[in-house]
Amino acid sequence: MVYRGNEPVDRIILKDMEFYGYHGVLPEEQRLGQPFVVDVELFLDLAPAGRSDDPESTIDYARVFRVVEEVVTGPPCRLIEAVAERVAAAVLKEFPVAEVLVRVKKPAAPVPGRFEHMAVEVRRRR
Incomplete structure (x- = not known):
């Protein structure tokens, strides 16, 4: 794997x-639901895939999407911190990555005022 300092450089990014x-602290959030937007960055050595041009030597992006979808559309959490933690754990369990960065955005958070989204970000290593 290629590193810059202690950080792996290669990554696959699934954004937005x-x-x-149905996640949220308020009962209405868990009853009515709302949209969530998730970014995932997978840190791994992409040199073998780049050299071979073989899909078997990299991560199946569609599978990553399905794993994230199962977590976000699955059993509710009160906190998006818990959603992010569950996504990170599921990705590390399913895929041979050195680490994963997960960002969960809540664009319709029930907070007064104008904003694009509220978000949390977790980064987990093996």
Whole structure:
């Protein structure tokens, strides 16, 4: 794997995946649901895939999407921190990556005021 300092450099990025889930502290959030937007960055050595041009030597992006979708549309959490943690754990369990960065955005958070989204980000290593 290629590193810059202690950080792996190669990564696969799935950005702005949209799902409908039932996460939130308020009862209405868990009853009515709302959209969630998720970014996932997978850190791994991409040199073998780049050299071979063989899909078997990399990660199946569609499978990553399905794993994230299962978590976000699955059993509700009160906190998006818990959603992010579940996504990170599922990705590390399913795929041979050195680490994963997960960002969960809540564009319709029930907070007064104007904003693009509220978000949390977790980064987990093996």
